[in-house]
Amino acid sequence: MEETNVHDNLMETCKDNNSSSSSPLSLFDSLNILTGVSIDTLSACRQVCREWCTLTHESYFTSMHCEKKRIILGYYIQNNKIRSSATFVSPNPLPSTISSMSLKFLPTRFPNIVASSSEGLLCCVSGQDMRIPQYYVCKPTTKEWRTIPNPKTSYFTEKIVMVAVSNPVRFIIVRFSSLRPNFCNNTLRIEIFDSKYNRWRRSKDIKLPHPTLILCGSAIFSNGAFHWLTNDDYVFAFDLNEENWRTILLPEEVVVMGEKNQKELVKYEGHLALFSVGDEWIDLWVLDATGFWNKRKTVVVNNPDQCINFSDLYTSDVAFTTGFDKAMWYNLNNHSRTEVAVKDYICPQDEMLPFRSDLEYCFLSSY
Template sequence: MASMQEGRHEDTESSFTLPEAVVFEILTRAPLEALPACRWVCRQWRQITYEPAFTSLHCSRTQTISGYFIQSMRHNHYHSSFVSIQPLPPSVRPLSFDFLPRDVKIEAVGCRGIVLCTSQWYDGIPGRYYVCKPATRQWWWIPNPKTRYLTKRIAMVACSTGPLEYKIIRFSQAEQNFDCLRCEIFDSRSQAWRLSRDVQLPSGSLRQEAAVSVNGALHWLTYEGNIFAFDIHKETWKLIPLPEEVGEDEMRWDCRKLVKCEGQLCLVLVEKQWMEIWVMANYEEQIWEERKVVSLEAINYDPALTIEDLYLSDVAFMGSFFRVTWYDLSRGVLANICIDHPFAQEVFKFESDLVPLE
């Protein structure tokens, strides 16, 4: 599954050049599935596809859905809703999971609009694992892993082009061994789970949030002040230190967020009226660079405000009490949307086309 890995982009230029306006027009009409390959053509093409003006026009021209699933728990049941500042295509009804046989919890989101969900035990019926594409309302069951072990973290990685192939990586708590995570991997080609090597890391170390998939690895922040990275292909793991300047800060943990932006691993820090953005400029050598420091005075200090993601390099997606905010780091608030969740317990970035899965 080499196509699953998004590696380092080389600073190469194409052997011929087109006016940037022409390239922009072409790329805004490229299918969502083709964008990863377009970003490999040259530096110019990659930069264009990450421009703020590109996303809105590309969504409109290609009927691409771009936004976030917000998930929280009510009365012992999980509830999710979709939010976006991009209008949904006219032919698409509001995204939900009401087409699945049972109420579900979102576990992970992969590229191409596929989502991993699980249902809970109900009237003695065990829960099931589902893979679905909400934009086309397709779904199928997959075998359950050894669910007698409690899931601690789970992630999905899908190939970005060609026939749909994906892997699910699940870490669970082995009984009476709190310093060891059991690792199981599901491969869509074999339609089976298999055991990988255990991870010698306390189960409580990894923060409860969606994994960040960059450079062929899954990443989670730990409570010990570093990043846990699991290589999808080698099935090995390592700990990556945070930037020295922030590694020892005693700020609230909900003020730190690990995200992916423009194909790079990023660390976002929010403390009172300031936001810092750090980028891992060299993944192999683990070199961090401070990209920018931004004042948040325009939205006033809200103790409940949390950073959820970088929607674009200059647009932060933030959550607060019964609302979410898209905040342009240069121009101020782009949009506030009220949600029916007191707080977003989990947030999943979602991009999808309307092409049915075969």
């Protein structure tokens, strides 16, 4: 079966079975099919039925899929004190054809990762070796790269986000900037770069209500919007298609707890979700299609020294966590850990950039 026809064939199978919510195939057959498809096709297969969506977000499937299709899945840890220092970590060994995930192939000594996409692309900015910053987009697994025009560099960058599609490759970058650093005037200048046109364009400014500030951390892209936590218990959401914004109040139970618990936006089976972390427990809240938060699960965690920072949801049952000198993948079901030591100490301000990539050339420099 040609992979380009997999999604259509599976959809027809489900229709013939008169089921829109459950898989007509056995678990073995489903695993055999789904672990053999590409990243792009997997995203489409998740829309076929609820069982496949659940299955393909679990850790045992992810491990099988990465091994079978030679997919690299992990995180770049961007050191915010030493902006030129970024470390890649993964619970899985790299394929034999990949010796390193460093960015030394870029034509700058000090690349700073400012955004990542789920299609294996990074947006980087040159560091200390250039007086005027230069923007790059690259694919580390194939060492492809290209420069893109600079935005208005006289403004201070507050946030940069990126989304990409493949076949053919196309990426969109959104830059949030201000006249003064650290959101001092609450007005954000919005610029959008589209690789199809190879230029930046100005979108309408955003005036945040005082004293709302967007907190540090990577954005969560879900349902066409980028999401960040704010300092006043809201989620700031920027809709990429409509180019407008809104705020979403956090669950009342989380708001009442105030600063007693750690809060992290994550993604759960494609939906925007929230980690609320206490000393010995984690609550997982998921935002449904109607805009209401539902508490999906509460997990008692084994964190006796309270030195683990829960940063992301790697799969639906494994959390990505960091300690002072290591990255960890914490299984929420059986409390097992996979640990990877890091050379540079991890600080709370460091940014964790999710990364997923195949090893296929995307002919990035052609666009």
